[in-house]
Amino acid sequence: MKIAILGTGGVGKAFAARLTGLGHSVMVGTRDRSATLSKTEKGSFSEFMSQNPSVTLGSFAEAAAFGEMIINVSKGASTRDVIKAAGEANLSGKIVIDISNPLDFSKGMPPCLIPEFSNTHSLGEEIQKMVPDAKVVKTLNTMWNGLMLDPNMLAGGNHINYICGNDADAKGQVIKLLQEFGWRVENxxxxxxxxxxxxxxxxxxxxxxxxxxxxxxxxxxxxxx
Amino acid sequence: MKIAILGTGGVGKAFAARLTGLGHSVMVGTRDRSATLSKTEKGSFSEFMSQNPSVTLGSFAEAAAFGEMIINVSKGASTRDVIKAAGEANLSGKIVIDISNPLDFSKGMPPCLIPEFSNTHSLGEEIQKMVPDAKVVKTLNTMWNGLMLDPNMLAGGNHINYICGNDADAKGQVIKLLQEFGWRVENxxxxxxxxxxxxxxxxxxxxxxxxxxxxxxxxxxxxxx
Structure with a gap:
């Protein structure tokens, strides 16, 4: 499947590597492609691409247009801007897997939640509100990214992952992808x-x-x- | 030990029965002793007292004065009023175990948290602020009350209970009480x-x-x- 990943950080790279390893075509989206590629130091996205030559890089909009399924791994504080840049038209009708968390680092450690996305609202709902015709599915956001992509590294894979979203068929398709990562339906x-x-x-x-x-x-x- | 329980609901009754069964002297605190005793129907506190004759009932202030240790099991929406009624002087210097949760049922089910006690504040901190000389210890609030008092009914007792508070010695004493309920230190x-x-x-x-x-x-x- 063609999968877009919105975000070039550690989680984005981990998803890109895992998904290409599973045979999917991956385009990672970034704010400014030239700026991202201009960094070539150790740990940069350029270095990652040289090690993972099948991964392509585009703008958020290009990646969203490319993907049949979109995975949002952006930082919670940026998610709204990232979804806006990806573009409603490029996301509409598609499954958007949201694994972001609305963390607010401005008040010290450990971070609290960004107040407007806490208690009576959430980032998942905000994305659904921004792109009403997308099928937003929230999952995997409750754990470390290593575990998201390889649940069997712990306790024989017997630990919990939640999923929620308005579209039952979309959740079913996401569960199939989760099974590719190693998740069992009962978890x-x-x-x-x-x-x-x-x-x-x-x-x-x-x-x-x-x-x-x-x-x-x-x-x-x-x-x- | 003399233990006060603030709250006559199902959780208060469960704690009172368990603690007297363990040999502690228990006084339960209520807003209006006469009003509480005037109800005699099935499930009432009067009925509970007739089945548990060693449990005594007093005002919140009387119970707090009686207890060497105080357990707050009041509903989160009432906790501030209950602590006020118990009285700072009756709580100062003592361990106050807080197992309440700030649930807000006004916006439909499932409840959200009471906004002012969510994200960047909590009921546990609020009690500590109201009674600075009390040693507030928050614990057991993350599970069903049956399990609080008998952890071994599930999975050989191997599930998680959190504890927090500013006073290390107070936490140590509360852990001893938790061990009486069946909790093992490693959990x-x-x-x-x-x-x-x-x-x-x-x-x-x-x-x-x-x-x-x-x-x-x-x-x-x-x-x-």
Whole structure:
């Protein structure tokens, strides 16, 4: 499948590498293609592209136009700008997987949530509101990115991933992609419509503190009953 | 130990019964003792007292004065009034275990958090601010009350309980009480000071949705790493 990834950071690179490894065609979107390519130091996106030659780079709009499915991995504080730049026309009718979190680093560590996207609203809902004809599916945002893409590295893959969104068929297609990553259906809990992103984004405060206590992101929550 | 429980609801009754069963002296606090005792129907506190004759009932202030340790099980929307009625003088210098959650049922189900106690504030911190000389310890608020008092009913007791508060010695004493309930030290994660109540209270949105999906409160989260 043609997949667009919005964001060139660590999470974007991890998704691009994993998805090309699974045989998908990947275009990563960035704000300014020339600016991104002009950086060539260790850890830069240029270095990543030289190691992953099948990954292409475009503007947010070019990537969104390319993708049959779009994955938003942008920082929460930038997500609205990124979706705007991607363009409503390029996203409409498509599945937009949102794994971003509305973290606010301005008030010290650990970050709180960006107030306007907390408690009674969420980034997932905001994207759905910005692009009403896209099928926004929120998932994977409650864990470390290494685990998103390889759940079996921990506890035989038996830990929890939530999914929510308004379109049942879109969620079904996303679950198929999650299965390619190694997720088993019984560990994916469908919470219902996109308003439930309020709850999954609200797990970040406790995630960040457990991360602080464990000094590693290689953990996840699971449910015992 | 003499223990005061602030709140006569289902959680208050469950704590009173469990604590007297463990040999503690329990006084439950209520807003209006006569009004509480005037109700005698099935499920009333009067009925509970007839079945648990060693439990006594007093005003919030009487209970707080009686207790060497105080457990706040009031509804989050009432907690500030309850603490005020209990009285700063009756709480100062004592351990106040806060298991309340700031749930706001006014905007439909599932409830959101009371905005002023969400994200950058919490009920645990609010109580600490109202009674600066009390040793507020937040714990047990992230699960169903049956499990708080009998963790071994699930998964051999291997699921997570968080604790936070500013006073290390107070947390140590609360952990001893938790051990009486059946909690093992390795399943109690100390997150640090009382500001971390922001995170444990913020787990309610996901807890409520998992509860909705499972149709039972007999579950809890655990951490795999």
């Amino acid at each position: 994916i809990l469908d919470l219902g419509d996109i308003t439930n992103a309020r709850a999954t984004e609200a797990t970040l405060p406790i995630w960040l503190r457990v991360y602080g206590a464990k000094k590693t992101g290689a953990f996840n929550f699971t449910i015992v009953s | 109690i994660l100390d997150l640090g000071d009382i500001t971390n109540a922001r995170a444990t209270e913020a787990t309610l949105p996901i807890w409520l949705r998992v509860y909705g999906a499972k149709k039972t409160g007999a579950f809890n989260f655990t951490i795999v790493s």
